[in-house]
Amino acid sequence: MICQWQERLKLDKIDLYIIEQLTKDARTPFRQIAAALNVSPDTIIDRYNAIQQKGIIRGSTIVLNPKEIGYNAMAVFMIDISPAEEGKAQFDSFSILETVIKMKDIIVASKTVGDYDLMAIGVIKDIQHLFAVRDEIAAIPGVKDMEISFWSEITELSPKYFVI
Amino acid sequence: MATKLDDIDIAIIRALQKDARVSFASIAKSCNVSVDTISKRFKKLEGLGVARGTTVLLNPKSFGYDCVASFGIRADFSHINEILQFIKKMPDIVFSTQTMGRHSIFALVIVKNVAKLNEIKETIKGHPMVREIITSIWVSDILLCPSNFDLSMAGEAKTG
Numbered sequence: 001m002i003c004q005w006q007e008r009l010k011l012d013k014i015d016l017y018i019i020e021q022l023t024k025d026a027r028t029p030f031r032q033i034a035a036a037l038n039v040s041p042d043t044i045i046d047r048y049n050a051i052q053q054k055g056i057i058r059g060s061t062i063v064l065n066p067k068e069i070g071y072n073a074m075a076v077f078m079i080d081i082s083p084a085e086e087g088k089a090q091f092d093s094f095s096i097l098e099t100v101i102k103m104k105d106i107i108v109a110s111k112t113v114g115d116y117d118l119m120a121i122g123v124i125k126d127i128q129h130l131f132a133v134r135d136e137i138a139a140i141p142g143v144k145d146m147e148i149s150f151w152s153e154i155t156e157l158s159p160k161y162f163v164i
Numbered sequence: 165m166a167t168k169l170d171d172i173d174i175a176i177i178r179a180l181q182k183d184a185r186v187s188f189a190s191i192a193k194s195c196n197v198s199v200d201t202i203s204k205r206f207k208k209l210e211g212l213g214v215a216r217g218t219t220v221l222l223n224p225k226s227f228g229y230d231c232v233a234s235f236g237i238r239a240d241f242s243h244i245n246e247i248l249q250f251i252k253k254m255p256d257i258v259f260s261t262q263t264m265g266r267h268s269i270f271a272l273v274i275v276k277n278v279a280k281l282n283e284i285k286e287t288i289k290g291h292p293m294v295r296e297i298i299t300s301i302w303v304s305d306i307l308l309c310p311s312n313f314d315l316s317m318a319g320e321a322k323t324g
Contacts (some may be wrong), residue, residue: 019222026184026218058221060184062177068167068214076263076270078236078300110232114300119234149236149263149270 011056014039015047019057022048026060071105071123075130075150077137079118082144091142093117099140105133116147124150167214172197172205177215180206184218229274231281235288236267236298243293244268250291256284267298 011019014037021028030044037044051057066074079100084090093111100120101109109120120137124130130150137143169177172195179191188202195202209215224232239247244262251260251271260271275281281299289297 019220022220023222024217024219026220054226055223056226058223060218060220061182062180062184062218063216064177065213065216068212069169075265076234078266110302112234112300112302114233115298116300119300119302147266149265149267151261151263151270153261 011051013037014043015051018044018047018051022057022060066123071125073124073126073130073150073152075122075124075133075148077120077122077134078116078147078149079120079137079143080145081117081142093142096140096142100137103133103136105129167212169214171195172201173209173214176202176205176209180215180218184220224274228276231275231277232302233273233275233281234300234302235269235271235273235285236300237269237271237288237294238296239268240293240295241268247288247291247293251288254284254287256280 017037018033021033030041030048034041034044048057077100079096081091081093081096097109097111097118100106100118103122105124106120106122109118111117112119122133124133130148134146134148138146175195176191179186179194188206189199192199192202206215210217224230237247237251248260248262248269251257251269256273256275258272258274260269262268263270273281273284275284278301281301285297285299288294
């Protein structure tokens with residue numbers, strides 16, 4: 001897999017090592033990475049900036065355990081948006097997406113192609129809270145219908161791509 | 165039971181959510197405490213399991229993974245676990261869990277293209293106890309908002 005990345009992005013060993021280290025611990029000092037590779041810290045800083053500019057790294061964050069801050073479950077909200085009606089403007093799914101992602105406790109959302117128009121994943125405290133989140137989404141103009149699945153096993157999504 | 169967090173803990177979490185590489189010195193300055201306090205508190209948060217570390221957010225598309233999708237699966241109740249184990253073994257599945265509600269199992273998958281996605285769907289559908297599988301391709305840039313986590317419950321626990 002690493003070879004394929006290398007080919008596509010023209011990443012060399014130094015770049016890959018930086019990505020690998022920072023995925024494990026985003027606070028790894030550049031000095032430490034530089035020492036391990038036997039290059040100067042400036043090289044690492046330049047490479048890191050280049051990787052960011054290429055959009056390969058979109059940012060860095062702390063990985064929290066939702067259970068330790070009061071969340072006991074997670075839920076996926078599968079949302080249908082009303083189709084255009086005659087004489088009325090169609091609901092803009094992007095603006096609905098923006099409203100959803102700004103809601104408290106919604107941590108991932110995207111437009112989708114398939115049986116639903118929009119999907120959002122949220123962290124849930126208890127059943128009352130699940131109802132409250134559902135009601136808040138349902139109240140957004142243009143939301144026609146919604147299906148929900150929820151689970152209590154909280155696992156981090158693959159840390160390489162998503163962090164919850 | 166939520167861990168008790170005070171204002172300094174919450175300030176550290178909020179700062180690191182935005183940028184995990186931010187210097188402890190700047191957090192210390194904004195909280196008006198010493199750098200030592202911040203680094204001790206961060207270690208404490210890790211020790212308590214509130215924080216599981218820090219990481220960078222990679223863009224799957226820049227690694228050639230153009231297709232993010234989710235599967236909602238309905239299955240025969242007595243075989244849900246068996247099917248879940250079957251799915252968890254598939255390398256492109258990044259997340260899978262048993263669910264209640266619309267589906268019995270929910271899974272996320274990251275693959276290079278739609279052809280590969282179809283292949284995975286067919287494999288899951290090929291399991292004799294799978295009744296229904298609904299595929300949704302996530303088209304927009306996936307928006308991640310870890311800052312939407314509400315820390316007030318943990319904060320209230322301290323005063324309560």
